Amino acid sequence: MVDKDYFVEREVLDELRLNEVAQEGKWITKPPVRERVKNFFRCSVPRLKRIVGSWVPILGWLPQYSLRENAFGDLFSGLSVASLHLPQGMAYAPLAALPAVYGLYTSFFPVLIYTIFCTSRHISIGTFSVVSMMVGSVTVRLAPDQNFLVNGTNGTTVNSAARDSARVQIACSLALLTGIFQILLGIVRFGFVVTYLSQPLIRAYTTASACQVASSQLKYLFGVSIARYSGPLSLIYTVVDVCRMLPKTRVVELVVVLIALAVLIGTKSINNHFKDKMIVPIPIELILVILATVITHYAGLIDKYGVTVVGAIPSGFRAPVIPDASYFPSIAGDAFSLAIVSYTINIALAKTFALKHGYKVDNNQEMIAVGLSNGIGSFFFCFNVSSSLARSLVQDSTGCKTQVTGVVSSIVMMIVILKIGSLFQELPVAVLAAIVLVNLTLLFMQFTDVYTLWKTNKIDMVVWLVTFACTILLNLDIGLAAAVGFSLFVYIIRSQL
Template sequence: MTDLVENTFLVSRPIYSEDSFSAEHETIDRRHTTALDHLKRATSKCSSKKAKAIALTFFPVASWLPAYRFREWLVSDLISGVTTGLVAVLQGLAYALLANVSPGYGLYAAFFPTVVYFLFGTSRHISAGPFPVVSLMVGSVVANLVPDNTGSSGNSTVVNATAEEILNNQRIVVAASLTFLVGIIQLALGLLRVGFIVIYLSEPLINGFTTAAAIEVVVSQLKYVFAVSVPSFSGPLALFYSLAKIFSQITKTNPADLIIAVVVMVFVYAFKEINDRFKSKLRVPIPIEIIMTIIAAGVSYAFNFKDRFNVNIVGPIQKGFQPPIAPSISIFQAIIPNAFSIAIVGFAVAFSVGKVYSIKHNYNTNGNQELIAFGLSNLMCGSFKGFVASTSLSRSSVQESTGGKTQVSKYTAVLAGVIIVNLKGMLKKFDELPTLFRRDKYDFFVWVLTFLSAVILGLDLGLAAGVGIELLTVIFRVQFPKFIVLANTWKTEIYKNRKDYNDMYEPKGVKIFRCPAPIFFANVEFFKDKLIKAVGFNPLWILRKRNKALRKIKKLLKKGELQVTSKGLICTSYEYHNESDDEELDNNRIEELDQPINTSELPADIDWNGDFPDVINVPKISTHTLVLDFGAVSFIDMSGMKVLKGILKEFLKVGVDVYIAAVDVGVLEKLKRSKFFDDDIKTSMFFLTIHDAVLNMMEVKGLKHMMEADEIKVIITHMLVTHIE
């Protein structure tokens, strides 16, 4: 038998201000620790055990390899490694086209990062190597520093071949030097433990950026699909220049290249859909890219497509590894901005993918160590004529879906078709825009504006613009927070937005104002304006009106035209001509009107909310108490403190009692250190909770009956379900 029993718990305690609570409960003085203190603490704990732990963080392979389960994992890792390796080889060839280097160098970009990441990486499932977006960013730098036009006027085949070879060598030097510099940046960021920098690249920003990059990748591959000669463009509007150049030569399309590309795209797309649909039933995804490449190469060789149909081919690929080269330090100054953006994007993509799989398989990844791993990978890759490594979503998916447990697994028209189809997942991110618009308008605009910036300005400037747009949204969220007026839920200590519920009780003359954000220089005026709007009057304006009225009262009393009676002020003469308030305000010094109201010279106190003769114009205010809920205020800067102190004093001068509730201990300590408190602003105005402040106000003003409480108690009502057998 189950009954619903209503139980009322009465928690009887004193009303706590910050002062009374500190007096009753002994506080602990927390000493502020400096950087030197942290250094001393770290050095004092030096031991062989700690040194071993630090070494293991730099060489994660040493921690998991001894615990490797050969019987359980080896077969799965071998299958996954072979499958992922085949895909990596093909993608290395394809993405080299995006990097504006010969396809053969893509093999180095696919091999070296895998080996280095095996030793230093912390993710068990990502596949280190080329990534289309990063490869395209590298290609943009290469195209900018090594244009297609050599300046040669000769038409000789030998001259053209020599010029093309020189161009290729220059391109690989630029790509390798850029990769080396990216590695230095990533390694430095990792050693400085600033892996947190990736948090500034939100998911909407990354999605908008990668979608724009996918479109740029598609456009960059159209020249191979149509087999037309198009120079590489870089900078703003480069995408549109490329499209214009492609369509201006569309009549020169080689039908054979176009047919091959379309056939490859159709088959690759169809089999990828099959892989997605039957993922749970397929032990290993069908490696359609490898199959189509082998078939296309075999058919092209058998029927001599190159000579018969003038089909563009990749050509011979050198065997073995080429000797390492030193980076061209002379170009570092010109490519530092690009290198930094590529380093951040490459790491952000890799870390995001690794995070997804680490959560799915319940293990941890270390952002700082990932930076070190990719930094070393790119240093190695740049030394051996590769280009920047990140991770590929499709390769990582293959590695994970084929059962990979650890890092043990690791025709031009054809390659263009493979690249375009592999961007399907990125281009599908357009589907998320309607949902994003409904959920969060700020994130929607970050996505769209980052996408447009990357398409119009180029990937490097587009990324910078996207980060700027994202930071602006953060500023807008903090600069223009949603301030609300709270009310009491009847017979509880709970205070909610008075517009959200029907049974809300707002004590007469009391305004409870919630500040949901820090108070600092950017939003302090907005905070002040919203507070004045919520209260219904500007205290400074009321103060000036009262001081002006006081001067007028003194003048009329002196002339005998006003008289003080038991009923208040009475006008004894009707010959007085009322002056313009605005004119009087302009002709009097503002400083005098801003001073506290002094009625000591009058024969009786003045009730400023009472009735006055027509010659005295004094606005009435209905608010006698203001409670500020600072529970969400994480910090206040000096500008915020100055304005806050000023507005609080203005309210106090017009007779409005001010209480501040739920202030964070750190914020309160900062207020004390900054000498915020004086004879007017006291710590006794600060209370632990809103309810403490409201109950204190009722006790002070003798308004206990307002909430039907015979004694000052915090009442908490709970509905409990009890099981009675």
């Protein structure tokens, strides 16, 4: 017996009745094009508020901010994230072939800008190893050491001041162009593009990028001086050079790195094991940076053993400067690659935390937010940014409720830049290398994808392996283009079959 409640009585209309219903106005028909255009350009206060709120999300949630419910969590989380911004900013700036102080700038300005325009509440924007490495490949390619050789009393040396100045200009121009691409893509609603970048491709690319980053830190691990390569096979050239220089290893710097690695790995293991019982993870990176600086100063490691240190860190901010647009033609391809990669990483983390906490993020607004962070930050000597998994996990686990956390961490970084940053000029570079290597652990764990894909989807495994090989052999920019091309080819073949 069928329950009669499942049936819905509908009116059956013939042609005559159709005309009658249309004349009675019971059907809603589209207005003429002229009327729709007029409505599109018509302005009213509610519509204006809605448009401004969609473009500047902070205006929507900040007036409703509850101090009682959110203030303590955001304050505590902001302080915790700032303890990571400081060491990671200083550590990732050399990956971009820039002095450490520019990593501090990049941990301040873009964070504030992202807070204003983002829709995610829990991710931490700023320096990121893979993106910094991609920037470094561009700055080294366009401003290699060979272009700044000078003859002096001690032979031919590199004019480091002129080289660093040129690389900063290139990095700022790259950040501006990347930001322009991201803003334009967000305006034309191009956020859907990430759905066509498969997870195997993204994870393989970030894994290979982690290998590229690790190879760049080998010279600091052994305390040797080698050239920095860019372009195809740069990783192989770097590893060969390091192996050739192993007899000249500086034992003191090797010991410093090994001690730093042991401390970092041991403490992070404790943090992971007792994460449910600890109110906040031990900020071991910040503690290590402080201790290493103090020990280096009072033990005289620079004078006695010639330990390489960060060097001068000027206090205060520099006046904003318009980036040099003359570099745009030579960096357009790199800027577009960075625009896609940084946005992909950002939206993946944003959606992960949004799903966990039960809210939605806007793909296109996130692209615009990251684009504005890159674009506006470039005027203040910042290089490209993206979200960081390590910082985002800390931000989430320490009670973050809103992006006020970013404001708090920015205030801390402002104090560091104005007053405290110069105290870290005797920090050994080897310690920063150890911080970089340990933070790559999560990316290296993605090697297990090969085994998983072998069991589940062998075609995706092939995409993973091809992407990894292209990125390792052809460098980050060309490797990404080749990987995307191969992925599209596989997609076409799949659809045809």
